Each structure stands twice: as structure tokens, then as C-alpha cells.
Amino acid sequence: MRDATLRDVAELAGVSARTVSNVVNGYAAVTDHTREKVEKAIKELGYRPNVLARNLANGRSGQIAVVVPFLDVPYFSELLQVIIPHARERGYHVLIDQTDGDPTHERELIRRGARAVLFDGMIYSPLGLAQDDLAESDPTFPLVLLGERSSNAFFDHVGIDDVVASREATAHLIGLGRRRIAAIGDQPYPTGEAAQLRTLGYRQAHADAGLPVDESLIIQAQRFTRADGAAAMRALLDRDDPPDAVFGYNDPVALGALHEVLERGLRVPEDIALIGYDDIEEGRYSNPAISTISPDKDAIATTAVDRLLKRIGSTEPLPGIEVRASHRLIARQSTLGRAAGR
Amino acid sequence: MRDATLRDVAELAGVSARTVSNVVNGYAAVTDHTREKVEKAIKELGYRPNVLARNLANGRSGQIAVVVPFLDVPYFSELLQVIIPHARERGYHVLIDQTDGDPTHERELIRRGARAVLFDGMIYSPLGLAQDDLAESDPTFPLVLLGERSSNAFFDHVGIDDVVASREATAHLIGLGRRRIAAIGDQPYPTGEAAQLRTLGYRQAHADAGLPVDESLIIQAQRFTRADGAAAMRALLDRDDPPDAVFGYNDPVALGALHEVLERGLRVPEDIALIGYDDIEEGRYSNPAISTISPDKDAIATTAVDRLLKRIGSTEPLPGIEVRASHRLIARQSTLGRAAGR
DNA sequence: CACACTCTTTGCAGCGCTGCAAGCCGCCGC
DNA sequence: GCGGCGGCTTGCAGCGCTGCAAAGAGTGTG
Numbered sequence: 001m002r003d004a005t006l007r008d009v010a011e012l013a014g015v016s017a018r019t020v021s022n023v024v025n026g027y028a029a030v031t032d033h034t035r036e037k038v039e040k041a042i043k044e045l046g047y048r049p050n051v052l053a054r055n056l057a058n059g060r061s062g063q064i065a066v067v068v069p070f071l072d073v074p075y076f077s078e079l080l081q082v083i084i085p086h087a088r089e090r091g092y093h094v095l096i097d098q099t100d101g102d103p104t105h106e107r108e109l110i111r112r113g114a115r116a117v118l119f120d121g122m123i124y125s126p127l128g129l130a131q132d133d134l135a136e137s138d139p140t141f142p143l144v145l146l147g148e149r150s151s152n153a154f155f156d157h158v159g160i161d162d163v164v165a166s167r168e169a170t171a172h173l174i175g176l177g178r179r180r181i182a183a184i185g186d187q188p189y190p191t192g193e194a195a196q197l198r199t200l201g202y203r204q205a206h207a208d209a210g211l212p213v214d215e216s217l218i219i220q221a222q223r224f225t226r227a228d229g230a231a232a233m234r235a236l237l238d239r240d241d242p243p244d245a246v247f248g249y250n251d252p253v254a255l256g257a258l259h260e261v262l263e264r265g266l267r268v269p270e271d272i273a274l275i276g277y278d279d280i281e282e283g284r285y286s287n288p289a290i291s292t293i294s295p296d297k298d299a300i301a302t303t304a305v306d307r308l309l310k311r312i313g314s315t316e317p318l319p320g321i322e323v324r325a326s327h328r329l330i331a332r333q334s335t336l337g338r339a340a341g342r
Numbered sequence: 343m344r345d346a347t348l349r350d351v352a353e354l355a356g357v358s359a360r361t362v363s364n365v366v367n368g369y370a371a372v373t374d375h376t377r378e379k380v381e382k383a384i385k386e387l388g389y390r391p392n393v394l395a396r397n398l399a400n401g402r403s404g405q406i407a408v409v410v411p412f413l414d415v416p417y418f419s420e421l422l423q424v425i426i427p428h429a430r431e432r433g434y435h436v437l438i439d440q441t442d443g444d445p446t447h448e449r450e451l452i453r454r455g456a457r458a459v460l461f462d463g464m465i466y467s468p469l470g471l472a473q474d475d476l477a478e479s480d481p482t483f484p485l486v487l488l489g490e491r492s493s494n495a496f497f498d499h500v501g502i503d504d505v506v507a508s509r510e511a512t513a514h515l516i517g518l519g520r521r522r523i524a525a526i527g528d529q530p531y532p533t534g535e536a537a538q539l540r541t542l543g544y545r546q547a548h549a550d551a552g553l554p555v556d557e558s559l560i561i562q563a564q565r566f567t568r569a570d571g572a573a574a575m576r577a578l579l580d581r582d583d584p585p586d587a588v589f590g591y592n593d594p595v596a597l598g599a600l601h602e603v604l605e606r607g608l609r610v611p612e613d614i615a616l617i618g619y620d621d622i623e624e625g626r627y628s629n630p631a632i633s634t635i636s637p638d639k640d641a642i643a644t645t646a647v648d649r650l651l652k653r654i655g656s657t658e659p660l661p662g663i664e665v666r667a668s669h670r671l672i673a674r675q676s677t678l679g680r681a682a683g684r
Numbered sequence: 685c686a687c688a689c690t691c692t693t694t695g696c697a698g699c700g701c702t703g704c705a706a707g708c709c710g711c712c713g714c
Numbered sequence: 715g716c717g718g719c720g721g722c723t724t725g726c727a728g729c730g731c732t733g734c735a736a737a738g739a740g741t742g743t744g
Contacts, residue, residue, distance in 0.1 A: 027732095084413065
């Protein structure tokens, strides 16, 4: 059986289709009497508005897209966990896309996004996207960027100050007396701007302490996975002069490295201290629990949604703003040892 | 500037709108000559089809919804990681919703889903939903259930055999000589059918071995988180007669328990052996790495999508089928100790 | 009692696309 | 040379809803 339409309801209630629409949307003032009639008819027919038709008619889709490189990266799923309900409260559904970090796919999205009528705006966490690619995007399309990239004049950008945070993480290790600190996760190529900011912070911390940087301790990682962290650590431990501390550019990398260290029978933090980045739940339950940089995820998620909706709601393009969420360093057993206590 | 429409393209190319539509969709045969003209016009105007209008016109949305209780449960994000690209290859976008395990929200979805024109079908992993609630759903709505629930005549159901898998997990511990095996995750109430299947397997394994079950070792858990696992373990270790092994109903629970055990200075597996369920990546990198039941996630994800699309494509309702994906037990250090090697 | 004004309700047109069925055209066979 | 046929192309109508502007109903005022 065909679903009931607005017109069906109108007919049954003896009013015009437009009035039914008004009742449903609470638009114009409607007499109590009329409203009751209409509501009765709606109930009787089990009418539900056709979202598609509504969207087509008013040119909005009621959906926002959230694009992340990898869904199984805990940081992203934890963020989505906040974004989805927050968007729902504001009347938006969330469409999720995953780029697998594929630059072609990412570029595609950012360029054609503007025309995709499927969603009204996009929250985007680019990975393999160079700054230049952003320039090609339609500046009138509501877009909020997540992560470490600096915004341009057209889009908003929400994230923490990665340079400062990375400097703090490194300084924490230096403060513990470590002198051979490895950095795992550098990406010294155009699409690795995010990683480069962390490397910059790492360097700054060394400079602050008047320490030299051993370039050979800066290790690259492609995808920031546990496997990447473990592989990098393996190489580091095979050297004659292994490090005495590790700064992982995200928690999975640090956790992968941790796994490798323990696997070799070394002690953490006595032999090697480790710190990660992102404060995913997993890191609170690893053994030992890992120290990390904790970004204010709630703030990032809600701010991103709010900014996006503001952009969507605005008729003329808003200038891009840069939102800095707060972060803090959480020291746990992987740097403090048993002293970290519970 | 307004986006170009089909009609704009038609005008520029000097053909009818319908022909442009044919070119775009590759429907009817079109002369090479005409096609070229149209394609040129499309490029010139930067035309992109309006998905909303298309959907409204042909009554399909090209979107499927995937509903999970919690996005930050690694098992679900790993599953989505497979579902999303697989659906995309088949021309579908994935809309993700998260119920937070809220029964009201879940019931709402299942009941009204049929009418939600936003998506053509739904893959659903219910949590707080009793079997009865399913009966209220519209049997003509394409729906595939994930997880442990047994299907009814109207929906498909994809999952592994939880009873068998749980029996194997428990038997593994028994085979190691353990006799006081705790089970963490039971949910002895109507919405906990999934958990109950695991408890059943646990009991069967004991029966198989001629061992009695100590009911006090069956611990409940609400949400299957690391925190739940840790809390349950804490209580178990505070007893005078702590267990010598633990079967966690999913990996996070097992990992939370593991954390607590190590925190107390006990050895794994010497003092307490642990096994989890789901084989999330995290468990391969924990210290020690945890043994687990590994469901064939690829098969589950792709089968679920394929079945759903088949249902969507079929004019008359298909009878519900039960798909059993395979699983295997992966023994790692948390039960085998160092012997598990690398 | 006519008129201005406000509050409700209405009809129309159209969002951009596709299903349908008819129309057109050139070519083949007899 | 004519009817028939198959391959391409077209026009129409309509998916279900909302923006817009105007009509209708009701009220108060001079």
C-alpha cells in the first residue's frame, strides 16, 4: 500500500494541502480547531512526511557529511560518538564517509562537495590533502575542517594547537631526564602538514632545553596505526643506540611501540618512556597505561557542528575562523611508572 | 550562481532533457554523436545531477542506514570500515546512526524505519531491543539484523554461532587446566539475549567437561566497555576465592579485566588466564596480547550489505534467512603465555 | 455601515529528475 | 517502391513537498 501523502491527509481533514504542511511544520498560525482536525487525520492515515520531497522543495537536505580518513581509528570514532548526537539534537542527520586516506578520493570530495545536494555541509578531516587542494573547493560551500591544518579565508578550522601540544609532550620526556627521544610519525611531504607540526613542536622542546636533535630518531609513519608504531619501534630497538623515550604522534602508534618494547623484555618506563597523543580510551587501559596529550574532544566536536550549522544557515559566506580547542597533558604509567598510581 | 540543471544542459546541447538524462545514466542507447554533444555541454556547465530530485522521481534514496549502539566500540567501527566501501561500490551511501543502546530510540527506528524515505534499507545491530519489538516492524521494509539475535520470518540475520564460539572459548580455558572460570558480560534480562547465548556456551563447555558451574562467577555487565570489565574484575579479585581464568564477552571487557589484573601485580596467564571475543585490533597489541574469538568480519559485513541490497531490489518481500559466518579461536599470550610467541 | 486591518487559509507553481509511451527516422526485405 | 521494424529521441506528467502572494474571514473603528 502506498504511503499517505500530504494531499491524502488534506482531503480527509477537509483542508488544503498547504494547511496540513503548516500544521506539520508549525509554521504559520493555525486555529486549534483546524490543527486538531489535521492531527486526527494524520494519525488515522499514519502519515509521515516524505523527507526527500521536502528537501527537494526547500533546497536543503537536513544532512551533514562527516568525512574521516579511517573509521577504525579510535580518535575519529570517539569524535563521531559526540558529533552524531549533537547534530541530531539540531535536526541533522550525519552521513559518514571514509576516504581511506586516498588523496584522489579526498580531492574529489572537496571539489565536488559543493554540488552534492545530498548534504548541506561537511565536516572534514583531511589526511592526504595538500593545502593547495583546498583552494579548488567552492568557497560558498559550508565546510569545517578538523585537525591540524590551518584554515584559509573561506573555511573554519577546529583543532588544538599541535605545535604547543607536541612541545609539551616532548618537554615532559625531557623533564624526566630522557635525552634520546624518538619521534614516530613524521611525514615530510606536502600532504603531511599535520605530522610536520608535531615534529616542529618536538624540535622546539629540544631547543628550549638547549638539547640537540638527533635526526635519525625522527621516524616516519604512513598511516598512524599500531602496526606502524610497532614497526618503527622494531627498527629503533635494532639499533646500537636505541632511544630512551618515544613520542608517538598518536596513541595507536605509541601503543604499537609499547607492545614492541615489552615484547623484547624491556621495561616501561625504566628503559623506555612513552607518550602518545589523542587520549583514546584504549590508552587508559593499556599496560602500562600510556601518557598522552588529551584534546578536548567534546569541544572540538560540538564546535565543529555548531560552526557548520551557522555556515549553513547564513546566506552570505562567512569568513573562515580558526578555533583552538584546549588540550592537556595526561601523565600516566608509561612515563611516570608505578608512581602514577591509580 | 544557480547550479546547472538537466534542462540547462539540454538546451546548450540542443537535445531534450530526457536525452541528457539517458546519457548521464547510461540508460537507453544513445548515438555517439549525441552523447558527445551532451557530454561537452555537461562539462561546460559543470553539471552534476541533483541526487535529491533523482531520488524523489524514482522513489529510491540510494542510501542505506547502518545502526549500531555505540560507534566507539571497536568491533562496530571495524565492521563499518568494511561496510562503507562495500556499499559504495554498489552505489549506496551509508548513513550512520547510533542509538546509545537506548531502547526507546531503537524501537522508534525499527518501527518508523519503514516510512523513513531517507534510506532504502537498514542494517541493524540491536542492543536493548527485545525480540517482541521486532514484531512491530513493517515486514516489507528491507532490514538485515546483525549480531546474536535469531531472525524471524521477515528479516535476515547475519552473525556467527555465539553458543558454539563461547563454548570453544570456555573449553580452551578448561583445556589449560583452569577450573574457576569467570564469565563477564551476562545480561539475564529480556534485552540481553545476545549475552545469554554466550552464557549458554559457557555452561555447555562446563557440562561437556563434566565440571560444575559456580554461578557466582557469572558476572553481569551493562555496556561491554573496558570500564565494565575492569569493575567486574575488581570485584572478582576482592573475593577470597578469585578465579583462575576469565572469559570476557567481548574484547574491551577482557582488556579492562586484564588491566585490573596486572594492576594488582598478578601474572597473566600464570595466575589468571584471559580470553575475549571479537578479535579487535587492539587485542593483538595489548600486553600480553589477548586470546579471542575471531568472527569473520569481512564476511559478516559484505553478506549483510549484499543481502540488504537484494531485499531492496526485490519487489516482493523475501523470506528471512539466517546466515552463519565462520569464526575461529585465536590463542595468544593471555592464555598461552610466552609460548604463544610472536 | 463601509472600510481598513489582521489573522487564517488557500492555490499555484515549481524544486530537478525520471517512467512511460509515443514519435520519428532510416533501413531492410520483398 | 512500400510496409514494417528497430534504434533513438522526445514530451508529458508527476514524485511530495514548500515558497509566495493573494483570497477569505473576522474584528474594530469612524
